[in-house]
Amino acid sequence: MTCDKVISRYLLAIFVVLCLALVVPAAAQETGKLTVQPGETIEVGAEPIILDLINLRKADTFNPVTELRLYRDDDPLKQLVQVIGVPNDDFFKINVYTLKGKYGRYFAYSKQDGLIHENSIVFVHASTPTATETVATATETPAETPVATTATATTQAPLPGLIAIAALGICGLLAAAQKR
Incomplete structure (x- = not known):
């Protein structure tokens, strides 16, 4: 027993x-916060990222950033294109749906300090990772030189191999349980 x-x-x-x-x-x-520095470029994708915007505050007053503003041609004297509200500049979630396709230089804005010209960040669209396959190409040359072929191997995430190992382990557990 x-x-x-x-x-x-x-x-x-x-x-x-x-x-x-x-x-x-x-x-x-x-899943951690990304501390943003003035002038930094941030890639934004479909998955939300969490930004810490405290470094965009005005150094004299240290009042919180309440908005991010996008101006035409990156010039604060021109037309205001988009305003993104920042409820908490220490923990700000953003993704492509927040930007609504309007990427570029966003200037920090504080209700107490107004527009902070020297503190801006650039949002760009994150490239989507795709599985790329390269077809082997052969170049014909005269008979003196051999035919050269080049090919690149595709990369594969380690997770499928891990799943196979786990499946074998579970099968081993079931086999051991049946022996009893």
């Missing part, structure tokens, strides 16, 4: 380790 309890505890421990092996890569994605 005690042997069965020990075996089931080991099987449970192995199962927990395998489950953690599947969960940890997903949880390891970047």
Whole structure:
């Protein structure tokens, strides 16, 4: 009887380790705040990113940033194109839906200080990662030189291999449970 309890505890421990092996890569994605410096360029994608805009405050008064403003031709003397409200400049979430396709230089604005000309950031559209495959190309040359071919290998995320290992581990657990 005690042997069965020990075996089931080991099987449970192995199962927990395998489950953690599947969960940890997903949880390891970047979820922290990005501290923004004046003049910095930030790539914005569909996934929301969290920005810390405290460094965009005016150094004299240190009043919080309440808006980010986009002006035509990056000139604050020209027409105001878009205003993005900043409820909390220490924890500001932004994504492509917030920008509504209007990328460019955004100037910090504070209700107490007004427009802060020297503190601006640039938002650009993040390139979407795509699986690229390059077809092997052959160049014909005279008989003295051999035909050269070039090809690049595609990269694959490590997660499918991890899933296969976990599946084999689960099959081993089931096989050990059936032996009992």
